[in-house]
Structures are given as structure tokens and as C-alpha cells.
Amino acid sequence: xxxxxxxxxxxxxxxxxxxxxLGKTHDVHYIGPSWRERLGRSSxxxxxxxxxxxxxxxxxxxxxxxxxxxxFPRGLEKLECPTAGYLIDVHQGVHFRQDLAKFFDHIFLxxxxxxxxxxxxxxxxxxxxxxxxxxxxxGELQVDRDLDVAFVGGVDASPERRRLLLALEARYKMxxxxxxxxxxxxxKVYSRSKIVFNYAINEDxxxxxxxxxxxxxxxxxxxxxNGMSDLFRVGKHFVEYRDRQSMFDKVDYYLSHEDERAAIGxxxxxxxxxxxxxxxxxxxxxDKIFSGSHPSRTAMVRSMTAAELRTAYGSVYTLMKMVDPAxxxxxxAWAQRAGRLRAARGLGATLLKxxxxxxxxxxxxxxxxxxx
Numbered sequence: 001x002x003x004x005x006x007x008x009x010x011x012x013x014x015x016x017x018x019x020x021x022l023g024k025t026h027d028v029h030y031i032g033p034s035w036r037e038r039l040g041r042s043s044x045x046x047x048x049x050x051x052x053x054x055x056x057x058x059x060x061x062x063x064x065x066x067x068x069x070x071x072f073p074r075g076l077e078k079l080e081c082p083t084a085g086y087l088i089d090v091h092q093g094v095h096f097r098q099d100l101a102k103f104f105d106h107i108f109l110x111x112x113x114x115x116x117x118x119x120x121x122x123x124x125x126x127x128x129x130x131x132x133x134x135x136x137x138x139g140e141l142q143v144d145r146d147l148d149v150a151f152v153g154g155v156d157a158s159p160e161r162r163r164l165l166l167a168l169e170a171r172y173k174m175x176x177x178x179x180x181x182x183x184x185x186x187x188k189v190y191s192r193s194k195i196v197f198n199y200a201i202n203e204d205x206x207x208x209x210x211x212x213x214x215x216x217x218x219x220x221x222x223x224x225x226n227g228m229s230d231l232f233r234v235g236k237h238f239v240e241y242r243d244r245q246s247m248f249d250k251v252d253y254y255l256s257h258e259d260e261r262a263a264i265g266x267x268x269x270x271x272x273x274x275x276x277x278x279x280x281x282x283x284x285x286x287d288k289i290f291s292g293s294h295p296s297r298t299a300m301v302r303s304m305t306a307a308e309l310r311t312a313y314g315s316v317y318t319l320m321k322m323v324d325p326a327x328x329x330x331x332x333a334w335a336q337r338a339g340r341l342r343a344a345r346g347l348g349a350t351l352l353k354x355x356x357x358x359x360x361x362x363x364x365x366x367x368x369x370x371x372x
Contacts (some may be wrong), residue, residue, distance in 0.1 A: 001026045001060035002045060008069020009035045011183045014088060014207065015065040017134050022063075029056055033071050036165035044317065044325040048075030061289065066097075066105065070322050075315060076103045077301040082289050086129070090114045093200040096319045101126075102300040106289050111205060112227035124298050127288050130227055131207045132278045134213035137183060140216035140269060141191035146316075148172035148255055150193030150217070152186050153208055161199040167244060168197060172251060180344055190215030194261060195251060200224045205231075210276055213237065213268035217252055218261045220247070231276065237268040307333045 005028050007015030009124050015032075022028050031047065034040035050056045062076065062083045085104035087097045088305040090111050101107045101118055109115060118126045149172045154161050165177055175189050190196055196212035198221035205226045212219045219238035234240050239254070241247035254261040289295050301312060314329030 002057050003028050004031050004056070004059045004062040004320070005029065005072070006031045006062065006066070007065040008032050008049075008067035008071040009038055009040070010067070010069070013065075013067045014086070014131065015067055017087075017132070017137070017278040018063075018065055018282060020134065020366050021282040026277070027057075030066075031070065032071060033069055040159055043071050043322055044313075045073050046072050046075040047080035051079070061160060062284075064100075066100070069167075070320050072100075072313075072316050072320060072322070077304070078307060079300065080297075082106060083299060084108060084285065085128070086110070089116075089132075089204075091204040099312070099315055099319065101318075105295070105297050105299045105302075106285075108285060108288075110226075112230070113203075113225055115301070125288070125296060127285075128227060129207050129281050129284050130153040130231065130276070130289075131210055131255060132281045133210040133272050134216060134275050135273045138187050138211045139273070140214070141187060143188070143191050145192055145194045145217075146173070147175055147193040148188070149195045149197050149220075149251060150175045150189050151177040151197045152189055153177075154180050158199060158201050161201070161369070164199055164247065165197070168247075171248065172255075185216055186211065186365070190217050193217045195220050195254060198222070199320050202281075208236075210272050213265075213272045215262060216265050216269040218265045219268060220250055220254075232268070232271065239264065264328035 002024050003022055005019055019028055019174050021199050030039050030350050031045055033043055051058050057315055059081050061081055062079060065086045066088045083107045084106040085100055086108040088110050090097045090109055101123055107118055108127050110130050112128040115128060129341045138178050151165055155165060155178055188210055196217040196219050198208050200222055203225045205224055205228055221240060223240055232238055239250055241250050303310060310329045310333035314326045317326035
């Protein structure tokens with residue numbers, strides 16, 4: 001198939017792993033912003049224009065994967081092929097993801113417990129597809145496990161995560177968890193570690209769970225819902241802690257019981273490499289979309305008026321802090337003399353964001369001036 005894969009590329013993001021997996025059996029066209037040496041497109045690229053002007057071949061599927069970059073394509077409602085959105089950070093802000101969901105025929109969530117938050121709004125095709133590992137990138141390396149505990153990720157993403165990491169650092173030999181690690185170095189860290197620590201924010205079933213397991217280390221995590229118990233068993237594939245003291249107790253126990261630690265780590269590694277790779281997830285997405293004779297095209301935007309579409313896009317761009325595209329959408333909606341109240345609110349919101357940007361820039365410049 002020809003697949004338009006829309007996401008903001010960087011080497012760590014889930015979209016990059018899906019691109020590797022889908023590219024093994026399909027023609028995948030990356031549509032997203034430039035990143036270092038990788039050329040991209042505008043932050044609000046119109047997909048329908050790419051097709052109409054024969055810049056790219058007609059797609060059989062458009063798949064948007066959430067990332068941290070400022071990017072969201074236009075023209076989704078005009079495409080004849082099914083569209084799908086893979087939404088990752090619903091645990092960090094469900095209302096924004098509900099706005100994104102309006103644009104897609106199929107919605108895929110990596111957190112199972114949020115499915116009803118979308119079906120209750122009338123979305124017909126909402127599916128749970130959790131994160132995964134890439135065995136070629138995350139597989140265990142044959143190196144000495146000389147680190148007691150390891151962590152790679154955002155230290156300041158949660159005050160409690162930071163407190164626990166500092167407590168671990170004071171007692172055990174760890175990697176430098178404050179530094180940025182290229183993706184190839186993450187595997188090296190996990191392969192060197194006896195235990196990989198995880199603190200899930202809002203019980204998110206995150207990428208670290210699968211990547212740590214793939215590296216063969218013992219995964220030590222706080223309790224996670226969102227389908228964790230559907231995939232793994234506590235004590236067989238990973239271990240849990242409840243609080244700081246139980247975290248210390250688990251680390252001390254498994255550092256002194258090497259055979260048990262290695263058995264659980266190996267069981268977790270075997271399971272994720274057998275059942276939970278990005279190739280498995282990619283196939284699951286395609287199966288959900290194309291299981292019927294006629295893939296459904298039920299995205300809410302397909303039945304919106306022109307003014308409603310403008311404000312829908314404008315709302316997404318505003319939430320993504322894409323001020324210029326948001327302003328263009330709302331000002332056009334205003335000019336169409338329909339939905340003017342919503343357009344006026346949107347214009348006000350984007351103008352406030354622009355003012356905030358100017359204020360921040362001015363503050364930085366003032367701080368940078370030498371004192372008189």
C-alpha cells in the first residue's frame with residue numbers, strides 16, 4: 001500500500017519506529033516537518049493538494065502519529081482513503097486528543113482506559129494499540145551488567161519521579177540519568193543495567209516499559225493500569241513497587257538474588273520480542289482498518305461545514321501553539337460569516353498566544369543585556 005505517515009520526526013519518537021516497521025512491506029511517505037538532515041514539509045501541509053497536484057501518489061491510508069513537534073496536516077476530510085490517528089499522550093491531556101480525534105476515521109489509543117472517553121463522544125472506531133519495542137534497536141547487547149539501576153527519560157516530567165531518582169542515586173550505582181541519550185545509547189544503558197526503573201505518570205503504559213524489557217533487564221515500575229495486566233504478569237515479566245520503601249526493598253532483594261532477577265528479565269524479553277514489536281502493532285492497525293470489505297470513513301470532519309472545519313483546524317493549531325496557521329483558519333472562518341462567535345474566540349486565543357510569545361522573547365532579550 002501507499003501510506004502517508006504523518007508525524008513530527010525525531011529519532012526517539014514512536015512514529016520513527018512505526019515508519020521502520022511499515023516500510024518493510026509498504027511504500028511509506030513521510031509527511032512532517034524537517035528535522036536536522038531530514039527534509040520535510042510545512043507545519044500544516046495540505047494532503048489533498050499533494051494528491052491533486054500529483055506530488056505524491058494517491059494514498060491507501062493516512063496515518064497520523066502524535067509527537068511533540070508542532071505539526072498537523074490539513075485536507076484530511078477531502079481524502080477518499082481511510083484516515084487514522086494514533087494518540088499517545090492522552091494521559092497528559094485528554095481534551096486536546098478529543099479535538100484531534102474528530103479528524104480521523106479510526107482512532108488508536110496506547111492507553112486502554114481512555115477508550116470510553118472517545119466512544120462516549122460518538123466515535124465509532126476506537127481501538128487500543130499499546131506501545132512496543134523494536135528488537136533490532138532495543139535488543140539486549142552482550143555487555144557486562146555493571147549498573148545496579150538505570151533510567152533514561154524526562155527526569156523533571158514529574159516531581160515524584162525526580163525525588164525517587166535522587167533517592168536511588170544516593171544508594172546505588174546508576175547511569176547519568178540527567179543527560180540526553182541518542183536512541184542507540186539507550187539500548188547500551190539498559191543492557192548494562194541489572195534493573196531499569198520506571199515511574200509511570202498517570203499510570204501511562206509508556207515506551208520505557210517495552211524498551212527495558214527488550215533489553216533483558218528487570219523492569220521495576222510503579223503500578224500501571226491501561227492494559228498492563230492484559231500484556232504482562234507481575235512477578236513473571238516485571239516487578240512493582242508501591243512507595244519509596246518498597247522500591248528500596250525490591251532493588252535490594254533482586255540485586256542479591258541474581259538468578260530470580262535474570263529469570264524475570266529473560267521472560268520479559270522473550271515475551272516482548274515475540275508479541276509486542278512495532279511490526280505487530282503496525283499489522284494490528286492495518287487489520288483494524290481494513291478488516292471489512294469497505295473501510296469506514298466516519299471522521300466527524302467529513303460532515304462539517306466549511307466554517308466548522310476552519311474552526312476545528314484552528315482549535316487544534318491553537319492548542320499546538322501554531323499561532324500563524326491558527327490565525328489563518330479563524331480569520332478565514334470569520335470572513336465566511338459563519339460561526340463568527342467561535343471564530344472570534346479563536347482569534348482572541350491566538351492573539352493572546354502571540355502576545356505571550358513576544359513577552360517571553362522580550363524578557364529573554366532583556367536578561368541577555370549587560371548591566372549598565
